[in-house]
Structure formats: structure tokens, C-alpha cells
Amino acid sequence: MKQLLILSGKGGTGKTTVAGAFISLSKAKAYADCDVDAPNLHLISHWSSAPQRSDYFGMPKARIDTAKCIGCGECLSHCRFDAIKAGTPFRVKPFACEGCGVCAAVCPAGAVSMEPAPAGKLALYRDDARAFSTAKLSMGSGTSGKLVTEVKRRMGSAAEDVELAVIDGSPGIGCPVIASISGVDMVLIVAEPSLSGISDMERIVKTAESFHVKTAVCVNKADVNPAKTEEILSFCRERGIPFAGVIPFDAEAVKAINSGKNIAELDIPSGRAVRKVYENVMELLWKEAKQHDHKSAVGEHGGIG
Amino acid sequence: MADKPLTVAVLSGKGGTGKTLVSVNLAAAAGEAVYLDCDVEEPNGHLFFKPEKPEEETVAVKIPQIDTERCTGCRKCVEFCAFHALAFAGNHPMLFDEVCHSCGGCALLCPAGAIRETDKAVGTVSSGRSGHVDVFTGRLNIGEASGIPVIKHLLGKIPSGGERPVFIDCPPGSACAVMESIKGADFCVLVAEPTVFGAHNLAMVYELVTLFRKPFGVVLNKCQEGENPSEAFCLEHQVPILGRIPFDPELGALNSEGNIAARENQRYRELFGSLLERIGKEAQHEAAFDSQR
Amino acid sequence: MKITIPMNEQKLESGVCPSFGRAPYFLLYDTNTNESKWIANSAAESSGGAGIAAAQLLADSGADTLITPRCGENAEKVLSGANIKVYRSVDGTAKKNIDALIEGKLSPLSEFHAGFHGHGG
Numbered sequence: 001m002k003q004l005l006i007l008s009g010k011g012g013t014g015k016t017t018v019a020g021a022f023i024s025l026s027k028a029k030a031y032a033d034c035d036v037d038a039p040n041l042h043l044i045s046h047w048s049s050a051p052q053r054s055d056y057f058g059m060p061k062a063r064i065d066t067a068k069c070i071g072c073g074e075c076l077s078h079c080r081f082d083a084i085k086a087g088t089p090f091r092v093k094p095f096a097c098e099g100c101g102v103c104a105a106v107c108p109a110g111a112v113s114m115e116p117a118p119a120g121k122l123a124l125y126r127d128d129a130r131a132f133s134t135a136k137l138s139m140g141s142g143t144s145g146k147l148v149t150e151v152k153r154r155m156g157s158a159a160e161d162v163e164l165a166v167i168d169g170s171p172g173i174g175c176p177v178i179a180s181i182s183g184v185d186m187v188l189i190v191a192e193p194s195l196s197g198i199s200d201m202e203r204i205v206k207t208a209e210s211f212h213v214k215t216a217v218c219v220n221k222a223d224v225n226p227a228k229t230e231e232i233l234s235f236c237r238e239r240g241i242p243f244a245g246v247i248p249f250d251a252e253a254v255k256a257i258n259s260g261k262n263i264a265e266l267d268i269p270s271g272r273a274v275r276k277v278y279e280n281v282m283e284l285l286w287k288e289a290k291q292h293d294h295k296s297a298v299g300e301h302g303g304i305g
Numbered sequence: 306m307a308d309k310p311l312t313v314a315v316l317s318g319k320g321g322t323g324k325t326l327v328s329v330n331l332a333a334a335a336g337e338a339v340y341l342d343c344d345v346e347e348p349n350g351h352l353f354f355k356p357e358k359p360e361e362e363t364v365a366v367k368i369p370q371i372d373t374e375r376c377t378g379c380r381k382c383v384e385f386c387a388f389h390a391l392a393f394a395g396n397h398p399m400l401f402d403e404v405c406h407s408c409g410g411c412a413l414l415c416p417a418g419a420i421r422e423t424d425k426a427v428g429t430v431s432s433g434r435s436g437h438v439d440v441f442t443g444r445l446n447i448g449e450a451s452g453i454p455v456i457k458h459l460l461g462k463i464p465s466g467g468e469r470p471v472f473i474d475c476p477p478g479s480a481c482a483v484m485e486s487i488k489g490a491d492f493c494v495l496v497a498e499p500t501v502f503g504a505h506n507l508a509m510v511y512e513l514v515t516l517f518r519k520p521f522g523v524v525l526n527k528c529q530e531g532e533n534p535s536e537a538f539c540l541e542h543q544v545p546i547l548g549r550i551p552f553d554p555e556l557g558a559l560n561s562e563g564n565i566a567a568r569e570n571q572r573y574r575e576l577f578g579s580l581l582e583r584i585g586k587e588a589q590h591e592a593a594f595d596s597q598r
Numbered sequence: 599m600k601i602t603i604p605m606n607e608q609k610l611e612s613g614v615c616p617s618f619g620r621a622p623y624f625l626l627y628d629t630n631t632n633e634s635k636w637i638a639n640s641a642a643e644s645s646g647g648a649g650i651a652a653a654q655l656l657a658d659s660g661a662d663t664l665i666t667p668r669c670g671e672n673a674e675k676v677l678s679g680a681n682i683k684v685y686r687s688v689d690g691t692a693k694k695n696i697d698a699l700i701e702g703k704l705s706p707l708s709e710f711h712a713g714f715h716g717h718g719g
Contacts, residue, residue, distance in 0.1 A: 008320075010320065010349075011320005011321040011477040012321010012322060037478035038478050038506045040319075040505060040506070044501075095481075095484060100387050100406060101385065101387050101408075102408050102410040137480055139480070139512060139513050140479070140483075140513070141480060141481060142480070171347070171477050171478075172346035172347060172477070173347065174346045174449070174450055174451060174452055174482075175451055178448075178450060192321075194560065194562075197561075199352055200347040200349070203347060203447065210448055224554075224558075224561060225558070225561045225562075228561060251529075254499075255531070257500060257501060258534065260501075
């Protein structure tokens with residue numbers, strides 16, 4: 001199975017829209033939403049059956065047995081995460097607790113125990129042909145990377161014989177992004193032509209590079225700022241990063257998404273453009289040649305038509 | 306009526322809705338102000354403010370350092386570590402610092418006193434000035450998993466007993482980094498865009514601010530003709546709509562070039578000035594802001 | 599040799615588990631006595647550092663050889679500290695891999711993937 005991950009660095013560049021289009025175009029039998037903090041892919045995926053739901057457990061949380069607590073405050077003075085509230089009785093602040101166990105270790109009264117704590121909900125949609133794995137991290141939770149790994153693992157188990165899996169990633173460069181990059185065959189970065197968009201794109205490119213994974217970049221809403229789009233193209237050229245194409249800003253795309261339609265299936269400017277980007281990405285994904293091939297880095301996609 | 310200037314956190318759930326646009330322009334329109342960029346994974350505010358002579362500080366976390374001479378091989382540290390950052394093989398202890406959560410437990414529990422703590426750099430905070438605004442930017446080092454220590458350091462920069470409003474540009478989402486960013490906020494501004502994704506993610510941060518009992522209101526950004534699922538959400542849940550920013554190619558162009566609309570354009574100076582007033586009223590602080598008019 | 603292999607099921611005729619850190623069991627096979635032991639992998643449920651924890655388990659098990667499809671760089675440090683040689687598994691059952699190893703047909707595992715920064719893997 002080849003896994004294609006869609007990232008952006010900056011939020012709001014169009015990852016989920018592009019992922020949705022790719023899933024439709026490739027008729028992907030396996031896909032996943034790894035933006036466990038703010039999952040959106042399920043809003044544009046159509047399933048008639050209900051998913052299998054399960055709880056996700058992150059780190060355990062400390063619990064103070066109020067009957068045993070002697071109010072000495074040892075837990076509070078040793079907690080590095082500001083997760084204990086003094087009072088009668090002392091209490092754990094569950095959102096802050098990271099499950100390290102120091103409080104349980106230092107409590108002279110044995111009043112602190114570490115208890116399993118659900119930190120999110122997983123959902124797996126399946127039918128004979130397809131599998132879609134997604135999850136939602138509970139508000140304020142950490143360990144999002146472990147949940148991301150679990151989402152991918154479930155997709156993999158549910159669809160072992162599938163050729164191509166498409167994964168919608170999350171914004172940023174931290175925990176959930178790092179976990180989503182591990183083990184994928186290619187990363188497509190959806191960039192936007194703005195000062196912020198370029199700054200964020202550079203950071204996510206550096207992050208992907210540190211994992212030595214095949215990476216390509218496309219620009220969404222490219223016509224909003226042709227000069228900045230050209231900057232992104234130059235950046236890719238200089239670094240030998242394959243450029244997968246441009247998608248114009250398209251008011252019709254927003255309408256389509258809001259009414260549950262997929263842009264790849266419509267004859268609108270963004271739909272036509274995303275199909276070209278898809279073809280370029282597929283060519284790169286299935287190519288066995290080395291990752292950074294200068295000749296093909298820009299190819300016929302150089303310059304903005 | 307309290308005179309203390311407000312600390313306003315700007316958040317959104319979904320990325321790309323306009324948190325930075327709103328927080329940067331509010332700070333610029335407020336006269337003397339403080340701006341904190343807590344989106345430490347992808348900070349953007351500094352691109353707009355271009356602060357003069359920024360000074361940089363390193364943000365570090367504590368990781369254990371094991372003195373192998375003193376280590377007796379009892380393995381209490383290995384057994385204790387909930388994150389599996391420690392192992393023992395070939396008769397010596399090993400540390401995997403990328404997995405370490407800096408809880409201090411191993412150093413505390415080592416019976417031989419063989420573990421002490423040392424600093425590991427995870428990011429930076431830079432401070433500079435732009436016009437009437439003090440700009441603080443947090444940056445997480447590439448490859449580090451969690452921005453929380455950087456956010457904590459950044460929040461420590463807020464002048465105590467300050468007389469100026471503080472604007473906090475939050476990370477996207479509603480997970481631990483966002484929670485950390487809004488901890489000290491007096492008021493939360495939720496920025497929403499008119500798409501199904503936007504409305505869905507607005508619901509998430511609505512839940513977060515409600516849970517944390519923060520007073521809040523919504524700014525609808527990129528408003529166009531037609532249905533606005535985020536507006537519908539606000540009406541349904543009786544959420545105050547503080548203002549509407551139209552979808553405007555001129556604003557988009559200013560923004561994509563890194564310009565602060567409230568400084569470049571009279572119309573936007575007025576729009577953000579009004580928004581400030583509305584926030585002030587909503588937060589019951591009428592005289593909180595010294596708007597540049 | 600005391601060979602260990604990550605497994606989904608407690609059967610020599612089962613296929614090798616694709617995950618190292620989160621395999622439900624480790625087979626421990628002694629080539630001198632032809633005896634099999636099964637170790638339940640407590641690391642499988644870890645929030646993070648599963649590879650490290652699984653490697654620690656193996657370091658303490660008396661194994662001297664590991665056959666696995668993949669392994670992270672953190673786990674590799676623990677394994678090499680414990681003098682456990684790591685070989686790349688081939689498609690097929692645990693039995694097939696053990697025989698291949700004895701016949702000198704398996705190659706050492708030379709690529710170790712980056713740690714997942716404590717986030718599963």
C-alpha cells in the first residue's frame with residue numbers, strides 16, 4: 001500500500017478540499033483524517049453505514065482519594081505541569097495532568113493513583129470496498145500523536161490489500177504532524193501564496209525533509225497573488241522539490257463544498273486544476289526514481305499560465 | 306467599572322480563518338498594546354509587525370543527565386518513567402530525550418543520586434517593537450513535538466500590572482496548546498469563516514471557551530453573499546456576533562503582502578476600531594482601549 | 599541462538615507481525631533445545647516510546663537475535679546495548695524465518711526509522 005499524506009503548515013490552505021478531491025479521483029479504498037484536533041474530512045465523505053466507534057486512551061490521569069489525602073501538598077510542590085489544585089481536599093486538574101506519576105510516587109499517604117482516562121474517540125467507517133479511519137481528540141488533550149498513529153494503523157488493518165491510501169493531515173509542524181509523516185510514501189504540501197503561507201510552507205518542508213520522505217508542493221488560490229506563487233515555485237526549484245501544479249481561487253468551490261459536492265467531480269476551474277495536480281502527484285508517487293530529480297522538479301509546470 | 310486593560314485571546318478551531326488578521330489589526334488599532342504570537346509552530350504575526358531589533362531568548366526544558374559512575378543499575382528510573390524515555394541495556398542506562406516529558410521523576414527517585422537535570426532548548430521567544438505595539442513571538446524548533454513550554458514562556462512576558470491591552474494570537478484547534486494560550490484571557494474572540502468546515506470547528510472552540518467559562522464573542526470573516534453556516538451557528542446558540550469582515554480582494558491583497566490593513570487603510574482602521582469598541586463593551590470595559598483615530 | 603520475533607499470534611506457523619513496538623507477542627525460540635516461549639508485549643499499550651519499551655523487554659529476555667521487518671533507531675540503541683543482533687524478516691511464517699536465519703539466508707537490518715517522538719509508531 002502506498003500512503004500519500006496531505007499537509008500544509010499553515011491552516012486553511014485547502015488540505016481537506018484537496019484530499020477529498022484526491023480520494024474521489026483515485027477512488028481510494030482507504031483514507032484517513034489525521035487532523036485529530038479538528039477533523040473535517042468526514043463532513044465531505046459520504047457513508048450510509050454508521051462507523052465502529054471506540055474510545056481512545058492516552059496517558060492515565062492522577063486521581064486523589066479525598067479520604068486518604070492529608071493535605072501535605074507534596075504533590076503540588078513536585079508537579080511540573082501545574083496540575084494540582086490546593087484545597088480541602090487537594091484536587092487534580094485533569095486537563096493539565098500529563099500522567100507522569102510523580103505525585104503518586106511522592107504522596108506519603110498513598111492517596112494518589114493513576115487511572116486510565118479516555119482522551120478521544122475513534123471512528124472507523126467500512127464497507128466491502130472501502131475503509132475510512134478518523135478520530136477526534138477530546139478537548140484540551142495531549143498525546144495527539146499517539147491518536148494519529150492509531151488512526152493510521154486502523155486504516156491499514158482495515159484495508160491491507162489496498163494500493164493507495166490518502167491521508168488528510170493537520171496544520172502545524174508538531175506532534176500530530178510528525179506522527180502522521182512517519183511511514184508514509186509521499187507528502188503533498190498545499191501552500192497558499194501569501195507571506196504567512198510561504199513562511200509556514202518553508203517550516204513544513206523542513207519538517208518533512210528531516211524525515212527523508214518524498215515531498216511535492218502545489219499552490220492553492222494561486223491567482224490571488226501570482227508574484228507569491230512564483231516565489232513558491234522558485235523556492236521549490238532551488239531545493240529540487242517537485243512542483244505539482246496550481247489551483248486557482250474559485251468561489252464555486254466554496255459553494256460546492258458547502259453543499260456537499262466534490263470539486264473533482266465538477267467542471268469548475270478548481271476542479272479542472274485539481275485533476276491536473278492529481279495526475280502529477282500520482283506520477284511522482286509511483287515513480288521509482290530518486291526523490292529529488294532536478295529535471296523533473298519543475299517540468300512543464302514552470303511559470304504560471 | 307474596572308479599569309484594568311483586557312487580555313483578549315483570538316482563536317478559531319479551524320486554521321486559516323483569520324486569527325492573525327484579527328489579532329494583529331486589533332493590536333495595531335488599539336494604540337499602545339501588547340501582541341503575543343502563541344501559534345509557536347507557525348508564527349505569522351511578526352511578518353506583519355516586522356518588529357525593530359528583536360531580541361531573542363531560548364526556551365528550554367529540563368531533561369535528565371545520568372552519572373554512569375554513580376548508577377548502581379537498580380533500574381528504578383526505567384520502571385518509573387511513564388513515557389519510556391529511559392532504558393537499561395549492556396549494563397548502562399540510556400536516555401531518549403525526545404520522548405522525555407521533563408517531569409523530574411527519575412531525578413527525584415534515583416536512590417543513588419545519579420541523575421541530575423540539564424537544559425534542552427526547544428524553541429525561542431523574540432521581543433521587539435512595532436509602532437505602538439510590543440510584539441512577542443514564540444517559535445518551536447523544527448522536530449520538537451510540543452509547543453507548550455514555549456507558550457508558557459511567552460505568556461510570562463505579559464507585563465504584570467500592565468496598563469495596555471494584550472492580544473493573544475492562538476494556535477488553531479482546541480487541544481492542549483490552545484488551552485494553554487487562553488488560560489489568562491479575560492475575553493475570547495472566536496474567528497469563523499462561512500464554510501461547513503469553519504462552522505464545524507467553531508463549534509469545537511465554542512465548547513472550549515464555554516467549558517473554561519471565558520466571556521466570548523464571534524467575528525465572522527470572509528463574509529459573502531449567500532448562506533453562512535457559522536452565522537447560523539451563532540444565531541442558534543445565541544452567541545454575540547462582534548463584527549463582520551467582508552470577503553474583500555483588497556484586504557486579501559494587503560494581507561498576502563504582509564501589510565497591516567488597519568495601518569494602511571482608513572476603512573479598515575475604522576472597522577477594527579469599531580471591533581475594539583464592541584469587544585470592550587461586550588467585556589464590560591468601555592474605557593479599556595485607547596484607539597488611534 | 600535465542601531468536602526473538604514479533605508476532606500477532608502464538609503460533610510458529612503464523613506470519614511475522616509488521617509492527618515491532620506494538621506486536622502483541624514476542625516469540626523466544628532456543629535453537630539448542632528447539633523450545634518456544636511466548637512473551638506478552640507490555641509495550642504494545644504504551645502512549646509513546648513503545649519501541650524503547652519493547653526493546654527493553656527483549657534486552658531482559660536473554661534473546662541474542664531479533665528477526666523483524668522494521669525497527670526504530672531508539673529501539674536499535676537498546677538492542678545493540680544488549681548485544682542483540684537484528685535481521686530483516688522475509689515474507690512468511692516465523693518457522694520459515696528461523697530456518698532461513700539458520701541457513702544464513704537472512705540479511706542484517708540496516709535501516710532504522712526515526713523515532714515517532716513518543717507518539718505511537
